[in-house]
Amino acid sequence: MxxxxxxxxxxxxxxxxxxxxxxxxxxxxxxxxxxxxxxxxxxxxxxxxxxxxxxxxxxxxxxxxxxxxxxxxxxxxxxxxxxxxxxxxxxxxxxxxxxxxxxxxxxxxxxxxxxxxxxxxxxxxxxxxxxxxxxxxxxxxxxxxxxxxxxxxxxxxxxxxxxxxxxxxxxxxxxxxxxxxxxxxxxxxxxxxxxxxxxxxxxxxxxxxxxxxxxxxxxIGATTAVAVRTDDWARAFAVLNEAGQPAMLAGRDVRVVDADAGRVRQILSDAGLRAEVVAVPATIEERMRVLAGA
Amino acid sequence: MRAMIVKEFRELSRDRRTLAMLIGMPLLLLVIFGYAANFRVPTVTAAAVGPGASQLATTLPSSFFDVTRIEPSGTRADAERLLKDNTVDVAIVTGRQPALALVDGSNLFASQAIVSVLNTFGDKVSSQILYNPDLKTSWVMVPAIIGLILTFIGTIVTSIGLVRERETGTLEQLAVMPIRPSTVILGKISPYFLVASLDMVVITGLGMLLFSVPFNGNGFVFALGAALFLFVVLGLGVLISTISQTAGQAIQTAFMFLLPQILLSGMIFPLDAMAAGVRWIGYLLPLTYFTMISQGVMLRGASLTSLWLPFVMLAVMAVVVFSGATLRFRRDLAPGRRHRHAAVTSGADARRDVTHATDAERNRR
Missing domain, CATH: 3.40.50.300 (P-loop containing nucleotide triphosphate hydrolases)
Structure with a gap:
């Protein structure tokens, strides 16, 4: 053409x-x-x-x-x-x-x-x-x-x-x-x-x-996610979901979209879990979940 | 085991076509075989020609002979014309001793009954069977079977061919292409039309070769009748494809169209012998009229003029069925293809959308 x-x-x-x-x-x-x-x-x-x-x-x-x-x-x-x-x-x-x-x-x-x-x-x-x-x-x-x-x-x-x-x-x-x-x-x-x-x-x-x-x-804009890295990812996943924080698995990382890193850290600490908790930019898929939820 | 049985019943209760076959087919067969499966022709139409025609007409037993024509000035040639035009089943020529009954052998069961009754007249009437002197079943069946084969190709094969486009998703691609829906339909059915025409020629030729079936009429009249009939059955095939989502559904539906044609078109059981309650169904079937044409042309050498009724009926059916099928297929190809430039939705539009959704749901079933 x-x-x-x-x-x-x-x-x-x-x-x-x-x-x-x-x-x-x-x-x-x-x-x-x-x-x-x-x-x-x-x-x-x-x-x-x-x-x-x-x-x-x-x-x-x-x-x-x-x-x-x-x-x-x-x-x-x-x-x-x-x-x-x-x-x-x-x-x-x-x-x-x-x-x-x-x-x-x-x-x-x-x-x-x-x-x-x-x-x-x-x-x-x-x-x-x-x-x-x-x-x-x-x-x-x-x-x-x-x-x-x-x-x-x-x-x-x-x-x-x-x-x-x-x-x-x-x-x-x-x-x-x-x-x-x-x-x-x-x-x-x-x-x-x-x-x-x-x-x-x-x-x-x-x-x-x-x-x-x-x-x-x-x-994606300002939407962030909290990435959780821990050895006991399965338990972290369960604990976060029980606490009303919708968690997703990305490999062995647990991610919670549109969440407060401090709150996530607190939930995991209360459950006796040692984890690295970092706020990161959300992925397009995570943004989609937020928009779909809205 | 219980779960399997319950699952099967649930599926069955939602499969309307199979239910129709399971419930409708036994009822249909019962009615057909109860009222239509009868080889004994109770009455026949008769003509009396020649100087003693009026007197003869009064002496024929009215319980069997329905004398519809009395022609005192008529000759044997007039009697033959009446038979050729299928005006009567038997024409008795008077003015000679004994009187000569000319019987239309293309109407197999009627002619067998006529010969049987005439035999009781002793030497007062001699009989001569025309068009099928040995009353061979094959001579009557081959012209009808040509129609059956065309019906098979037209309905089953065509509908499967069209449904396959939907099953494989190519129908949507065709709908997007800049091709007119009429071009798609004609392009799809033309090969079937040609194959069916070729089949017709082969079957007719083989019938003549293997069973010595005569071809006494005009090939053009026969071809014209076959072409009209093909349009009807191809239209039925297109119509079936529009109400079927899978090849299995198409075969099921085509079978429901096919069975009544075999049983009620007069191909096996004579229409005259059927109870009036089911005979009218036969007069709605295209194969009935094609059989009239094929038997008329091949055996009696009937002309286009004398076959005007089956030709008109097939022409009407071709227009109605083909138009309906084309419209439905167009809707399938471009369902509700309306391009709106005003952001207004009228009540009629909304109703149409609901109809489309309902149709889609119905088709899925």
Whole structure:
């Protein structure tokens, strides 16, 4: 893709939701979400399972209607013409298992009116193999190649790295960043908080609502956690929880988010536990717990 | 063990399709075999032609012969035309000794009953069976089986093919692609249409080769009838796919569509022999009308004009079923794809969302 391709698109916001909401009967799946994805931006949509990420994506893609508010793709409704500039990798990959790698790519490219690009090296040797016979990492790579075959302006990736090994995950993120550098707006959903650092900006969803957005540092803000290092971590964990301090395990460290270090130290001391107690910046996952609790 | 049994009952009570098969199917079979499984044709339609037509009509036992046409000026050719057009089951030509009863052999059980009754007339009436002189079952069954095979491909195979898109998650990818829903539907069913057409040609050819079934009519009329019928059954296949989440559900539902077609279309049990209470079901089934066309064209050489009723019925069914299936499939492909630019939610919109949620829930079941 060249920069001139993007210049033809007037809106800086490639994807936008404005107070968008969606109800299924009595169930509120998404409520009052306002967000956007701009050119060259990698936006991470984070949240636990059932937080409303997939419903929001389906609204942005035009697969389901909004119950309230509005969504826009490339500055307008996500109609057929605008979707032709969109690349989408669903969680299930959307590949045909009974077709070969080459056939899948040919179909996808033709559906978007493009010609199939050359396969990357890793897939070239498997070009005539059925997709069902490929390892998951290669399947994900193929799904990416299919989504990029028509030079999209927007990429929407639903859990793109789910179930792949560390190396394959790194390669997929490299691809995502390459696209962003070329001006493509990328929206990535994930529930793996450690992938947050790969994104330029994060959107945090909890219980159908967008509870925070910004960079990782913006979202974490002044939230801190108390890290407890002790030999008897299992007992420390139990004691803190009994005392109403919601503790989490991080390796053999016990962490209590949004807690007072002095209070934690006191609880452990009362229980006769020797521990090193330090106040540290919270992680994005810990901040999420705070926001979800709120 | 107890936990397993309780779990099984709980699952079963929530599986509406299996419940329908467990409860509905025995009832259906009972009704069908009680009221429809009857090979004895109680009455037949008859025509009397020739100078003695009026007199003959009064002498025929009305308990069996329902004389619907009396044509004193008619000839043997007129009698044959009445049979060819399926206007009557038997046409008796008078003005000669003995009178000649021309019997429509394409209506197997009726013609067997007619011959049996005519034999009691002694030498007053001679009989001649047309279109299936040896009253071979295979001659009547092969045209009907062509329809059954098309039904099988149209409903079961097509619905499985479409449901597989949903099962593997590719339906969502198709929905995102800039392809029109109508293109997706046509692209999906075209291969099945072609395969079914090829199957039809092969089965017809094999039927003619192996069982010496004649093909007396116009191939174009036959092909037109088959195409219309294929649209109906392919539409049924698409419709089944929209109410099924898995291939297993699709097969179950297609089977429920298929069984009545086999039993009540007149393919096995003659429609005329069925009790009126179940016969009307047969007249709602597309296979009934395709069998009329295929038997009519292959055995009697019937023309498009004389087969207007089954053609019209199939055309109406094709439009209704295919339109319904297409609309439902479009909704599956783009459920409630409405793009709002005003942050206003009307009551109607809210109701539609509830409907979608209810439909999704129903589909899951």
């Amino acid at each position: 060249t920069s001139s391709d993007l210049d033809g698109v007037s809106p800086d916001e490639l994807l936008r939701a404005d107070r968008a909401g969606r109800r299924f009967g009595e169930v509120v799946a998404v409520e009052d979400v306002t967000m956007s994805v701009r050119r060259g931006e990698v936006v991470g949509l984070l949240g636990a399972n059932g937080a409303g990420k997939t419903t929001l994506i389906r609204m942005l893609l035009g697969l389901i209607a909004t119950s309230t508010g509005e969504v826009a793709l490339l500055g307008g409704p996500p109609d057929r013409e605008r979707r032709s500039r969109l690349g989408y990798v669903p969680q299930g990959l959307g590949l045909y298992g009974d077709l070969t790698v080459r056939e899948n790519l040919a179909f996808s490219a033709q559906a978007y009116g493009a010609s199939a690009p050359p396969l990357p090296e890793a897939l070239r040797t498997a070009a005539d193999r059925l997709v069902t016979a490929l390892p998951l990492g290669l399947q994900r790579q193929l799904a990416f190649v299919c989504a990029l075959a028509h030079d999209p302006l927007v990429l929407v990736l639903d859990e793109p790295t789910s179930g792949v090994d560390v190396l394959a995950r790194a390669a997929l993120w490299d691809t995502i960043h390459e696209q962003a550098e070329r001006g493509v707006g990328v929206l990535v959903t994930t529930h793996a908080m450690q992938e947050a650092e790969q994104c330029d900006r994060l959107l945090l969803m909890s219980r159908a609502r967008l509870v925070a957005q910004g960079s990782e540092a913006d979202i």
